[in-house]
Amino acid sequence: MIEPTYCATNDYVSGFYGSSSGLAVDSLGAVCKTLGSSATTTLPIAGSFNGTYYRNPCTSSEVAVGAWGRGVHELDAIGAVCAQEADVRNGGGAPQRTPAAGGQVSGIWERQCPPFQALKGLRLRAGNQVDRVELVCQDVRLPEEMRQHPAAAASTTGDFSYREQCQDHAVLTPLETGADTNIRRLGAYCRIVDTGAGTAVTLRDSDPKRYRIMASHGAWGTNPALDECPAGQGLIGLKVYFDGDVMAGISGHCASISDWSSGATSAAAVSDTPVRGRVTNSSDSPACLPSEFLVGWTLKEGPAPDGFGFIHGVTPICRSFGILPLCVYDSSTYGSCVLQ
Secondary structure, three states: OOEEEEOOOOEEEEEEEEEEOOOOEEEEEEEEEEOOOOOEEEOOOEEOOOOEEEEEEOOOOEEEEEEEEEEOOOEEEEEEEEEEHHHHHOOOOOOEEOOOEEOOOOOEEEEEOOOOEEEEEEEEEEOOOEEEEEEEEEEOOOOOOOOEEEOOOEEOOOOEEEEEEOOOOEEEEEEEEEEOOOEEEEEEEEEEEEEOOOOOEEEOOOOOOOEEEEEEEOOOOOEEEEEEOOOOEEEEEEEEEEEOOEEEEEEEEEEEHHHHHHOOHHHOOEEEOOOEEOOOOEEEOOEOOOOEEEEEEEEEEEOOOOOOOEEEEEEEEEEEOOOOOOEEEOOOOOOOEEEO
16 A cells, blocks of 8 residues: 655755664654755654664755665665755756665665755655655645545456656646557656646646656557657546456547636546557446546556566546636536636
8 A cells, every 4th residue: 555645835845764673674754844944743653663763854945856785576675866956946056965764784775856846745654674765756836735536437347556646737638558469568658737816726837848657567568659649738537448357458638738727627638548559348437537647557467478468457646736626527528617
């Protein structure tokens, strides 16, 4: 079970704390602070509080922009990657590592947030020790409460769940697939959006780069593809086809980011990406609500005869940006948000 913990609306992570037996991280939590302040709060820890207490904070003028450590099957060690607050606000700087708590045996890893972003929280999985940590980033110029929720699932069975999503102010724009007779691998790219006055949301033209989320979780198959929404559009839903308990095909449903985000969904330009894989008689159409966009998903994966795995289901993660209008939503269609 992945447990998310986020700092308060105006706060960001400034370090980690927990306990370590010396060989691995037994428990882990985040330390939060408001930028410009030295006062801190702590988020709940995940894991079992064994071994020696540790706390590896950034300095009072820094904020965490990533993490580093060691790990194989469990999280063997973790430390913060810190940068000066002023540098993060300007999109630059030279991040520095704090000392890591835990063991010193396995291979080293490091993850950092995109420019202008700092750590907002963690998603952790733990039993007696921490065995998975995911970093959640947010733009320091646009602090806000984390507002994300799952849409309806298109799912059958599956042994494992994998959650992948965009960081901070970003929406999914292209789907990345690997298919043969079924969908073997599913991924996407994110584009950063800006929130203007009221409900206006637009793609950030000054930052046309796309940030990839990991494609999970089998082989690429014989037909890898990357299908982009038209200019100015983002993903708001999926069309998923099943053959028994296996995802056989998939396409994306796109809508104008500016119109959909403002609540003018009936007037929004919409389009579909090509179906990859196969069209079958069994399908689901998990979709975000009006004014919301697809920012990630949880995938269900299970074994296949060749050992590379099949995808058995997808649960979209949706979120809104800016101030939401009050709408009446007709679930039978994508475009019927009536302003109240």
